Amino acid sequence: MIELENVSKKFGGRAAVNEVSFKVNQGEIIGFLGPNGAGKTTTMRMITGFFPPSDGTVKVAGFDITQDPIKVKEQIGYMPENVPLYKELSVADYLKFIADIKGVEKARKKSAIERVMEETGLTEVRGAIIGRLSKGYRQRVGLAQAIINDPKVLILDEPTSGLDPKQIKEIRTLIGNMRGNRTIILSTHILPEVSVTCDRVIVINEGRIIAQDNVSNLEKTFSKGSRLHLEVEAPKAEFLQEMRSFEGVSSAEEKNEIERGIHTYVIDIKEGFDLRREITGKIAKNKWGLLELRREQLTLEDVFLRLVTREDENVQ
Amino acid sequence: MFSKFLGLYKKELKIFFSQPIAYVLISVFVAIAGYFFAGITNYYSEVSLRSMNSYQQNMFDLTMLDGIFRPWFYNVAFILLLIMPLITMRAFAEEKREGTMELLFTFPVSDAAVVAAKFCGAYTVFLAMLAGALSPVVMLRFSSGFDIAPVAGGFIGLMLLGAAFIMLGTFISGLTENQIVAAVVTFAVLMFIWIIEWLSSVVDPAVGRVLSNISIIRHYDSFSKGVIDTADLVYYAVFIFIFYFLSLRVLESKQWRG
Numbered sequence: 001m002i003e004l005e006n007v008s009k010k011f012g013g014r015a016a017v018n019e020v021s022f023k024v025n026q027g028e029i030i031g032f033l034g035p036n037g038a039g040k041t042t043t044m045r046m047i048t049g050f051f052p053p054s055d056g057t058v059k060v061a062g063f064d065i066t067q068d069p070i071k072v073k074e075q076i077g078y079m080p081e082n083v084p085l086y087k088e089l090s091v092a093d094y095l096k097f098i099a100d101i102k103g104v105e106k107a108r109k110k111s112a113i114e115r116v117m118e119e120t121g122l123t124e125v126r127g128a129i130i131g132r133l134s135k136g137y138r139q140r141v142g143l144a145q146a147i148i149n150d151p152k153v154l155i156l157d158e159p160t161s162g163l164d165p166k167q168i169k170e171i172r173t174l175i176g177n178m179r180g181n182r183t184i185i186l187s188t189h190i191l192p193e194v195s196v197t198c199d200r201v202i203v204i205n206e207g208r209i210i211a212q213d214n215v216s217n218l219e220k221t222f223s224k225g226s227r228l229h230l231e232v233e234a235p236k237a238e239f240l241q242e243m244r245s246f247e248g249v250s251s252a253e254e255k256n257e258i259e260r261g262i263h264t265y266v267i268d269i270k271e272g273f274d275l276r277r278e279i280t281g282k283i284a285k286n287k288w289g290l291l292e293l294r295r296e297q298l299t300l301e302d303v304f305l306r307l308v309t310r311e312d313e314n315v316q
Numbered sequence: 317m318f319s320k321f322l323g324l325y326k327k328e329l330k331i332f333f334s335q336p337i338a339y340v341l342i343s344v345f346v347a348i349a350g351y352f353f354a355g356i357t358n359y360y361s362e363v364s365l366r367s368m369n370s371y372q373q374n375m376f377d378l379t380m381l382d383g384i385f386r387p388w389f390y391n392v393a394f395i396l397l398l399i400m401p402l403i404t405m406r407a408f409a410e411e412k413r414e415g416t417m418e419l420l421f422t423f424p425v426s427d428a429a430v431v432a433a434k435f436c437g438a439y440t441v442f443l444a445m446l447a448g449a450l451s452p453v454v455m456l457r458f459s460s461g462f463d464i465a466p467v468a469g470g471f472i473g474l475m476l477l478g479a480a481f482i483m484l485g486t487f488i489s490g491l492t493e494n495q496i497v498a499a500v501v502t503f504a505v506l507m508f509i510w511i512i513e514w515l516s517s518v519v520d521p522a523v524g525r526v527l528s529n530i531s532i533i534r535h536y537d538s539f540s541k542g543v544i545d546t547a548d549l550v551y552y553a554v555f556i557f558i559f560y561f562l563s564l565r566v567l568e569s570k571q572w573r574g
Contacts, residue, residue, distance in 0.1 A: 048422040073424035080422075084415030086327065088334040097330075100323025101423045129334075145419075 001026045001153060001183040002047060007056035009042050016042040018207040019056070024183055024200075026152070029175075031198030031215075032187035039207040040187040041081060044155050047185070048078045061152060074103065077146030081157040083138050087131030091122055091141055094130055095148060102149040116144040120174060136167035143174060154178060156186040160193060172197060225250065227296045228267040228276070233289035236263055242282055248273030262291065321429045328437025337402070338441055345399050346448035352391045353384075353452045360384050380462040381542065389470045389540045392449060393477055393533060397510065400478065401502035403441055404485025405495040407434045412493040427567045431560060434486050435479075442478045446471070466542020473539020476552040480532060481506060483559040490566040506532070 002024040009017040017039040024030050032040045046053050047060065049069045058065040060072045086094060095113045104112050117123045120140040125133060130141060139159065146154055159175060160168045175186065175197055188194060194201050195215050203211040203218075211218060232239060236254055243252040248270050255264040269275055276293065283290045332338045360383040411417040420430065453467065485502040492498050513531035516524030528534055532555070535548040 045418075045422075050418060050421050070424045070426070073422060076422065078419065078422045080415065080418050082415060084417075084419055086331060086416060087414070088331045089327070093330055097323055097327040098423075100326070101320050101425055103320060103424060106319070 001028075001061060002185070003057075003059040004043075004047070005057045005059075007043070007046060007053045007058055009039075009046060009051075010054045015207055017046070017053075020204070020207070020209055021056075022202055022209060022212060024185065026183055027179070027181045028200060029179060029184045029186070029198045031194035031201045032185060032204060033189070033191070033194055033201055034187075034204040035189060038205045040204055041157055042207075043204070044078075044157050044185065044187060047153075048076055048155055049073050074149070075151055076153045076155060077149070077151040079142040079146045079154075079156045079159060081161065083142035085130045085138060085141055085145075088129065090127050090129055091117070091133075092126045094141065095144060098145040098148050104149050112148055112150075116148050119147070119177070120144040121170075136163055136170070139163060139167070139171055140174070143171070143178075147178060152181075152183060154182055154184045154186075156184065158188060159186055160188070160190070225269045225271045225273070228265075228269060228279070229255075229292070229294040229296060230265045230267065230279070230290070231258065231262065231292035232265060232283060233262045233291060234283070234286065235261075238286075239263075239265070239288065242286070243267055243279070246275055246278060248275055262289075264292075317426075317429070320425050321433055324425065324429060324433030325436050328433055329440060332437060332441055337406075341399055341402055342441070342445050342448060345395060345445045346451075348395050349388075349392050349449040350452050352395075353388055353449075353456075356384050356388050356391075357452075357456065380460070381466050384456075385467055385470055386540045389474065389536075390533075392474060393536060396474070396478055396481060397506050398503070399445075400442070400481040401485055401499040401506070403438050404482055404489055404502060405499035407438065407486045407489040407498075409489045409492055409495045409498045413495075421567075427564050431486065431563045431567065435483060435560070438482045438486065439479060442482060443475075446474060446478070463542075469542035469544055470540050472544065473536050473548075476539075476549070477532070477536055480552050480555045480559075483556045483563075487559040487563045487566065490563055 004023075005021050007017060007020045008015055020039075020043060032043070034040050045051055046058050046065070049065050049072050052058075052066045061075045063071040063075070065072045086097075089097065092113065095116065096109070099109045099112055114123075117126060120143050122137070122140055122144055125137060128137075130138065133141070143156075143159070146156070156175065160171050163171060172193070175184065178184065186193075186197070198215065200214050201212065201218055202209055240252050240254065243249055243265070250268045250270050252265060252267045255266050257263050267275075267279075276295065280290060280293065360378070360380070363383070364378070408417070411420060450471070456462070457464070484505060485498070488502045488505065489495075489498040492501070509530065509532045511531075513528040513534055516528040518524075519527065529551075535551045538545045538548055
């Protein structure tokens with residue numbers, strides 16, 4: 001449904017997006033993940049036809065964005081970050097305008113507006129001026145305008161940013177309800193969002209795709225191994241040295257000092273190893289005090305941090 | 317396609333008339349134009365009364381067109397110069413600042429329709445202003461007879477002049493995010509095109525002829541006499557087209573500026 005091939009976007013010589021390629025199939029929900037300024041918004045803007053790529057091709061439903069911009073734009077519902085709306089208009093007037101401009105047929109216009117207002121829970125504020133609505137309601141208006149012409153592709157840039165937890169939940173439910181056979185791309189820097197709503201994740205950093213897979217695979221691939229949290233009463237340097245000498249430990253770090261002589265540590269263990277017995281044995285042998293031991297599988301958050309920091313190391 | 321333009325146009329009007337600025341500008345314009353009209357008419361009637369009493373009737377040959385309407389049309393044109401930048405300043409500047417431009421460009425509409433709707437929206441406000449300014453003229457017509465045709469010519473000229481002002485203002489509004497900057501620059505540029513004629517007396521006569529032909533008010537002169545000259549029509553048409561075209565280019569420049 002959406003196809004990007006070697007897409008780059010340069011602003012004054014600086015590449016905001018660099019040689020990005022990916023495909024999104026019909027009906028998929030894709031999470032676009034990356035730190036702020038990674039190029040998520042730029043990539044989305046190219047897909048929506050806000051500006052063309054400097055290099056490469058973007059195709060939506062088979063139409064090239066530079067050759068058939070209007071055709072592409074007809075397929076897409078877009079909600080930009082911060083949801084810019086005409087604050088002077090009422091909700092109903094605004095949606096009427098959007099229906100006109102998106103070419104909703106006259107006969108179906110009224111029912112389309114009613115339908116999206118129902119779907120996004122705007123019916124009771126239909127007469128309200130948009131500028132006076134709360135952030136959560138504005139977000140709903142943003143969603144309503146995106147889906148009014150029943151587009152095949154929905155692109156949502158940070159759909160839940162700046163909302164309170166209750167509103168976030170509501171918006172997520174709305175997005176979940178919209179899936180059907182629609183293709184949805186949503187960007188976020190909040191990880192739980194991706195694991196809740198998305199089929200597949202594309203991690204982007206410094207304008208490049210650094211990983212794309214479904215959530216559980218991504219966790220599996222990058223969580224080869226596990227992490228141990230320890231609280232030990234032992235001389236710090238000696239303990240760390242002993243830990244690092246085990247085969248299978250990829251890193252051992254001190255986290256903080258709780259009391260004099262008692263530290264917490266984080267030890268990452270490679271895949272295929274379970275060193276809990278060896279470590280407790282070593283502690284007993286040295287007559288140190290083991291106060292806590294907890295094993296943890298890596299979460300998406302850790303995967304994400306690893307990916308992003310790994311990329312940083314490469315760049316340097 | 318036309319229904320999309322209509323949607324854009326309706327949105328422009330709704331936003332215009334949801335804010336106090338449109339009402340303020342219309343009433344201020346109508347008030348000032350009416351005040352000038354009253355003043356000029358009063359002066360004219362005094363002068364003609366005096367010349368009737370002085371037994372030198374043949375000395376006074378000032379028609380109502382020359383005595384009232386021509387000076388008034390020039391006054392109105394100058395008031396427009398001051399007020400029009402305030403109508404066009406928000407056209408694109410506001411959309412840029414609010415970020416609504418981003419959504420606008422992802423809608424399936426052409427830039428041409430967007431610019432045309434901006435122009436037509438502002439032009440509708442301008443026509444409302446002009447209609448208001450017409451009321452003292454209608455009242456004078458009831459109390460005294462004057463030839464309507466040349467006055468109508470003057471109004472047609474004002475409509476073209478206003479269109480040129482609006483197109484230029486819309487273009488300049490697309491260059492900035494700041495409405496005040498848009499208004500000030502529009503005013504400065506209009507003023508410059510207005511008085512460029514003054515330079516013609518100090519430069520080479522050939523250049524001077526070109527300069528005075530560029531002047532936006534010079535082409536209004538024959539309209540104010542009720543004469544509709546093709547050269548003047550062409551001037552305004554070309555002027556509007558050039559700035560329409562430039563507005564499109566400015567919108568397109570988002571492609572490389574981002």
